[in-house]
Amino acid sequence: MPDTFEPHNIIVTGGCGFIGSNFVRWVAREHPGVHVTVLDKLTYAGNPANIAGLPESQVELVVGDICDADLLDRLVPGHDAIVHYAAESHNDNSIANPEPFVQTNVVGTYRLLEACRKYNVRYHHVSTDEVYGDLALDEPRRFRPDDPYKPSSPYSSSKASSDLLVCAWHRTYGIRATISNCSNNYGPYQHVEKFIPRQVTNILCGIRPKLYGTGENVRDWIHTEDHSRAVWDILTKGRIGETYLIGADGERSNIEVLRQILSIMGQPEDAFDWVRDRPGHDRRYAIDPTKLREELGWRPIHTDFSEGLAQTIEWYRSHEDWWRPAKEATEVKYAAQGQ
Ligand code: NAD
Ligand code: TDX
DSSP: OOOOOOOSEEEEETTTSHHHHHHHHHHHHHOTTSEEEEEEOOOTTOOGGGGTTSOTTTEEEEEOOTTOHHHHHHHSTTOSEEEEOOOOOOHHHHHHOOHHHIIIIIIHHHHHHHHHHHHTOEEEEEEEGGGGOOBOTTOOOOBOTTSOOOOOSHHHHHHHHHHHHHHHHHHHHOOOEEEEEEOOEESTTOOTTSHHHHHHHHHHHTOOOEEETTSOOEEEOEEHHHHHHHHHHHHHHSOTTOEEEEOOSOEEEHHHHHHHHHHHTTOOTTOSEEEOOOTTOOOBOOBOOHHHHHHHOOOOSOOOHHHHHHHHHHHHHTTHHHHHHHHHHHHHHHHHTTO
């Protein structure tokens, strides 16, 4: 039977990033009795505007680094759970400069686990399906929770390392922890460095979208709101010490997604550039979410990808003031990499 847990006062790390802020806004709306302390360093990927307008009585922002043990000593006591989203999250950046990935994703997770041990706080660890490596394009298999870890990039290996720390801290010190590994998220507030926002904002700027390699690589897309609900279900009903995979049967090749974006935005289907492939580029991710569905009864709500994509494109159209400040620097960085 699942353990049940009723959180009242939680810390959400990385709550000013894409997925973390969607989770914070979802909790504020769906569980108004829960207080959320957002702990975020506000790196290039963190933006306080992502959680602006939420009631101060419900959501408080603390600007700081998860690697700062003294800060955690001041902040963590009195909270009943940490939901850990903060990370360096972009594969291409990790290939160019792995150091901050090891620091934030590995050392940062270690510091949070130590704080949970010291103050007996429940911990949920948000991770990625990339820890399992990749699948062939034509094999029927999908990732399952007990598959071996085989990460490919500095990013995914740093996330895999952090997952293993959680398992060890649970087994050795009895930390009350759960892990979730989710597939590719899409939706509002995603940084313009990522695939879908990059292509959408390129088109809005009159720049041709950029497709890596052959474009055949497959990603398993899930709307970020469905991810938020799954994390909440795992936090409140998941079994301690367990790993749950989160996915919504959303497998699509990159070229298919790009053609859908071009079509929704009224562009010819070949109006894009082929660019240099990502070194070590994972071919395919695919999640088998059976455990999450059967144990916790979770189901995705956003099952129509075309509709979710059209809404996301509309969000970028109407929030140019949000993405414009990051756009130029992001494209300069890509151009220097030949991408
Ligand atoms: P993001 O890059 O949009 O946001 C990361 C947030 O973490 C930012 O607000 C940043 O300021 C903050 N941060 C970074 N370093 C920090 C530090 N040292 N201390 C405190 N805050 C720090 O990332 P995202 O795409 O929202 O991903 C969130 C989490 O979800 C990550 O753990 C990622 O591995 C995981 N995940 C992402 C996806 C995806 O599709 N994007 C899929 C599965 C899992
Ligand atoms: O311009 C691009 N052109 C392109 O073809 C970009 C930015 C990406 N791509 C390809 C690479 C990938 O096959 O699109 C796919 C998606 O790329 P990203 O958005 O960079 O995501 P990915 O590398 O799959 O990782 C994402 O999902 C898992 C998140 O960034 C991770 O944080 C998460 O763990």
